[in-house]
Amino acid sequence: xxxxxxxxxxxxxxxxxxxxxxxxxxxxxxxxxxxxxxxxxxxxxxxxxxxxxxxxxxxxxxxxxxxxxxxxxxxxxxxxxxxxxxxxxxxxxxxxxxxxxxxxxxxxxxxxxxxxxxxxxxxxxxxxxxxxxxxxxxxxxxxxxxxxxxxxxxxxxxxxxxxxxxxxxxxxxxxxxxxxxxxxxxxxxxxxxxxxxxxxxxxxxxxxxxxxxxxxxxxxxxxxxxxxxxxxxxxxxxxxxxxxxxxxxxxxxxxxxxxxxxxxxxxxxxxxxxxxxxxxxxxxxxxxxxxxxxxxxxxxxxxxxxxxxxxxxxxxxxxxxxxxxxxxxxxxxxxxx
Amino acid sequence: xxxxxxxxxxxxxxxxxxxxxxxxxxxxxxxxxxxxxxxxxxxxxxxxxxxxxxxxxxxxxxxxxxxxxxxxxxxxxxxxxxxxxxxxxxxxxxxxxxxxxxxxxxxxxxxxxxxxxxxxxxxxxxxxxxxxxxxxxxxxxxxxxxxxxxxxxxxxxxxxxxxxxxxxxxxxxxxxxxxxxxxxxxxxxxxxxxxxxxxxxxxxxxxxxxxxxxxxxxxxxxxxxxxxxxxxxxxxxxxxxxxxxxxxxxxxxxxxxxxxxxxxxxxxxxxxxxxxxxxxxxxxxxxxxxxxxxxxxxxxxxxxxxxxxxxxxxxxxxxxxxxxxxxxxxxxxxxxx
DNA sequence: TTGTTTTATCGAAACGTTTTAATATATTAT
DNA sequence: ATAATATATTAAAACGTTTCGATAAAACAA
Numbered sequence: 001x002x003x004x005x006x007x008x009x010x011x012x013x014x015x016x017x018x019x020x021x022x023x024x025x026x027x028x029x030x031x032x033x034x035x036x037x038x039x040x041x042x043x044x045x046x047x048x049x050x051x052x053x054x055x056x057x058x059x060x061x062x063x064x065x066x067x068x069x070x071x072x073x074x075x076x077x078x079x080x081x082x083x084x085x086x087x088x089x090x091x092x093x094x095x096x097x098x099x100x101x102x103x104x105x106x107x108x109x110x111x112x113x114x115x116x117x118x119x120x121x122x123x124x125x126x127x128x129x130x131x132x133x134x135x136x137x138x139x140x141x142x143x144x145x146x147x148x149x150x151x152x153x154x155x156x157x158x159x160x161x162x163x164x165x166x167x168x169x170x171x172x173x174x175x176x177x178x179x180x181x182x183x184x185x186x187x188x189x190x191x192x193x194x195x196x197x198x199x200x201x202x203x204x205x206x207x208x209x210x211x212x213x214x215x216x217x218x219x220x221x222x223x224x225x226x227x228x229x230x231x232x233x234x235x236x237x238x239x240x241x242x243x244x245x246x247x248x249x250x251x252x253x254x255x256x257x258x259x260x261x262x263x264x265x266x267x268x269x270x271x272x273x274x275x276x277x278x279x280x281x282x283x284x285x286x287x288x289x290x291x292x293x294x295x296x297x298x299x300x301x302x303x304x305x306x307x308x309x310x311x312x313x314x315x316x317x318x319x320x321x322x323x324x325x326x327x328x329x330x331x332x333x334x335x336x337x
Numbered sequence: 338x339x340x341x342x343x344x345x346x347x348x349x350x351x352x353x354x355x356x357x358x359x360x361x362x363x364x365x366x367x368x369x370x371x372x373x374x375x376x377x378x379x380x381x382x383x384x385x386x387x388x389x390x391x392x393x394x395x396x397x398x399x400x401x402x403x404x405x406x407x408x409x410x411x412x413x414x415x416x417x418x419x420x421x422x423x424x425x426x427x428x429x430x431x432x433x434x435x436x437x438x439x440x441x442x443x444x445x446x447x448x449x450x451x452x453x454x455x456x457x458x459x460x461x462x463x464x465x466x467x468x469x470x471x472x473x474x475x476x477x478x479x480x481x482x483x484x485x486x487x488x489x490x491x492x493x494x495x496x497x498x499x500x501x502x503x504x505x506x507x508x509x510x511x512x513x514x515x516x517x518x519x520x521x522x523x524x525x526x527x528x529x530x531x532x533x534x535x536x537x538x539x540x541x542x543x544x545x546x547x548x549x550x551x552x553x554x555x556x557x558x559x560x561x562x563x564x565x566x567x568x569x570x571x572x573x574x575x576x577x578x579x580x581x582x583x584x585x586x587x588x589x590x591x592x593x594x595x596x597x598x599x600x601x602x603x604x605x606x607x608x609x610x611x612x613x614x615x616x617x618x619x620x621x622x623x624x625x626x627x628x629x630x631x632x633x634x635x636x637x638x639x640x641x642x643x644x645x646x647x648x649x650x651x652x653x654x655x656x657x658x659x660x661x662x663x664x665x666x667x668x669x670x671x672x673x674x
Numbered sequence: 675t676t677g678t679t680t681t682a683t684c685g686a687a688a689c690g691t692t693t694t695a696a697t698a699t700a701t702t703a704t
Numbered sequence: 705a706t707a708a709t710a711t712a713t714t715a716a717a718a719c720g721t722t723t724c725g726a727t728a729a730a731a732c733a734a
Contacts, residue, residue: 001455003689003690003691004690004691005690013713013714014713014714014715015690015691015692015714015715016692016693016713016714016715016716017712017713017714019691019692019693020692020712020713022691022692023692025692025693026711026712026713027710027711027712027713028711028712028713029711029712029713032712032713046453046454046455047454047690047691048391048689048690048691049387049390049396049454049456050386050387050388050390050391050396050689050690050691051387051391051689051690051691051692051719052690052691052692053386053387053691053719054385054387054388054391054689054690054691054692054718054719054720054721055690055691055692055693055718055719056691056692056693056719057719059386059387061432068420071416071420076413079408079416082435083405083408083437086435086436086437090450093450093454095398095432095434095451095456096434096435097432097433097434098419098423098433098435099423100420100423113427113430114432116383117383117384117386117430118338118383119386119432229622229626265603266602285566289566340719340720340721341720341721342720350683350684351683351684351685352684352685352720352721352722353683353684353685353686353722353723354682354683354684356721356722356723357682357683357722359721359722360722362722362723363681363682363683364680364681364682364683365681365682365683366681366682366683369682369683384720384721385719385720385721387719387720387721388689388719388720388721388722389720389721389722390689390721391688391689391690391691391719391720391721391722392688392689392720392721392722392723393689393721393722393723394689675734676733676734677732677733677734678731678732678733678734679730679731679732679733680729680730680731680732681728681729681730681731682727682728682729682730683726683727683728683729684725684726684727684728685724685725685726685727686723686724686725686726687722687723687724687725688721688722688723688724689720689721689722689723690719691718691719692717692718692719693716693717693718693719694715694716694717694718695714695715695716695717696713696714696715696716697712697713697714697715698711698712698713698714699710699711699712699713700709700710700711700712701708701709701710701711702707702708702709702710703706703707703708703709704705704706704707704708
């Protein structure tokens with residue numbers, strides 16, 4: 001392996017000058033720049049990460065933390081966001097360290113190693129995440145950004161999805177297409193995103209003069225699973241056991257919507273003619289199921305990208321006031337509506 | 338942040354001695370050891386990764402590469418293996434760098450950055466992976482291990498799943514439970530695991546004297562998707578459009594089995610009484626669907642753990658002859674059979 | 675006793691960068 | 705012409721470890 005020394009020798013300059021061109025800093029004459037660039041190419045020189053990081057006192061790593069339940073479950077959602085981040089880092093010299101934390105998290109024991117050893121410059125927290133972990137990061141003043149999560153009453157640097165408007169739009173479209181009686185199926189409201197989607201749903205009803213109509217809503221409360229096909233199935237069962245005349249269902253997310261459609265098919269209810277279904281997220285399966293699922297597309301890659309960008313900015317200048325960036329979403333009409 | 342220097346000063350010894358105790362090397366007197374350990378604790382000293390890596394000429398990173406199609410799809414399989422590895426690294430001072438490569442991979446352009454810059458000590462390749470990537474690693478003599486994949490005619494360090502015996506066992510059980518006509522539903526045979534599962538299936542039929550029976554097999558060939566619910570659905574449609582009397586279906590994996598069950602339910606065929614279904618992998622959904630899916634459990638965490646262990650060994654001593662470690666699997670009987 | 679070997683400690687070099695401050699030359703302004 | 709500024713290059717220090725070799729004391733063997 002060639003070092004900066006070899007490059008310097010080959011180009012007939014000092015180490016310092018080579019460093020300048022590698023980092024695009026200071027002044028260097030056109031001619032020497034060429035010499036150095038050539039030498040670098042010929043020797044296929046790559047600066048050694050660890051040496052570089054030692055000198056700059058940065059780690060070059062950023063952490064990505066997600067609840068194990070979120071990562072392991074059917075939800076590919078947060079993996080996609082991760083990938084978006086990973087893509088974004090490809091143009092930089094950062095690496096992402098992915099780890100999970102468990103539900104009952106104790107900073108004393110369960111702290112991710114990269115935090116314990118201070119091996120990251122900052123951290124992205126994806127989705128719902130233990131609050132004492134957030135506290136820890138604040139105390140240690142580790143730069144961090146929350147993705148798709150928030151804590152009411154607190155303001156952190158965060159990337160959020162425009163859940164409210166997405167839901168509003170979807171339900172509004174459903175109404176405009178002639179549906180009269182639109183139900184909501186979702187799980188618990190632990191996750192603020194679900195709450196926001198519900199808010200958008202309700203508001204769309206209001207605005208269209210159905211606010212005090214006997215619209216239907218069903219929330220199934222589970223302990224562990226906030227959203228899942230089962231939540232959807234049970235939701236449908238409950239709704240139709242009451243002899244309701246629902247002709248459209250807005251679901252808190254696609255996973256739940258899949259369960260909803262499943263159960264509707266079981267009950268021989270035609271989608272979308274008798275009941276239209278709309279989900280949220282646009283996970284891969286939603287364009288592969290039958291009928292294909294109308295949904296609100298969340299640009300997961302962009303979310304990841306933006307998270308990385310924001311975090312980089314915070315690392316650069318840690319003391320600006322926390323900001324929230326909202327990623328907008330798009331209603332995707334498919335067969336189910 | 339405190340450095341090794343601070344520790345040395347506080348303990349009243351030299352830097353070298355502190356280094357010795359950190360790395361558990363050489364001789365150090367009981368008394369000094371205590372002094373140093375205490376100093377480390379009091380100062381909450383953590384060795385700086387980059388400095389350490391610079392001195393030892395290791396990167397402390399290992400790469401985890403997976404096809405983007407494999408990672409993004411419904412398949413959570415390779416994410417779980419990743420998690421298993423991540424767990425294993427927690428007891429070491431290694432970090433895992435996860436990245437994806439695309440289908441049409443050109444080492445000249447698409448090479449993961451951590452390979453380009455030699456920022457890893459070794460690499461784990463998960464699942465089917467571009468062959469020219471493997472070639473690249475060989476040429477550059479980067480230590481690597483294949484997980485759940487192999488290339489016929491070549492022997493690499495690898496962790497494989499005991500697909501043959503798993504399939505054999507599952508089908509054997511199906512027959513023992515009284516099923517007479519067992520079909521196979523799977524996708525293409527690009528992935529050797531699918532091929533092996535098919536082999537196990539066939540062998541079980543043979544052994545039970547059904548080898549030259551008119552057993553059913555259906556392979557749906559798709560370009561991109563080798564396995565998926567759609568493959569399963571189409572498989573079922575094909576099988577029953579011929580008026581066959583299949584009473585059991587062995588699927589190449591759970592994802593496919595979910596599609597199979599879906600279509601059987603559509604056709605009002607009772608599971609397992611009329612047709613039993615068995616999958617492979619034991620993904621999370623298989624214990625949540627209705628009826629719950631009998632399957633062959635692949636201990637994904639163990640696979641990841643073993644992959645890390647093997648890779649570490651190879652990094653340690655790169656020139657031992659390549660070996661293959663087989664992870665055994667277990668038939669899990671649930672409602673669908 | 676003397677000579678080995680084992681145990682214990684440390685100084686100094688090495689790992690490959692970045693960065694600071696010094697120096698020199700070229701350019702521009704007065 | 706002189707002073708000021710912009711451009712260009714470099715030597716040397718610094719970043720925080722590990723490791724090699726030297727040295728010395730302690731334990732053991734003859």
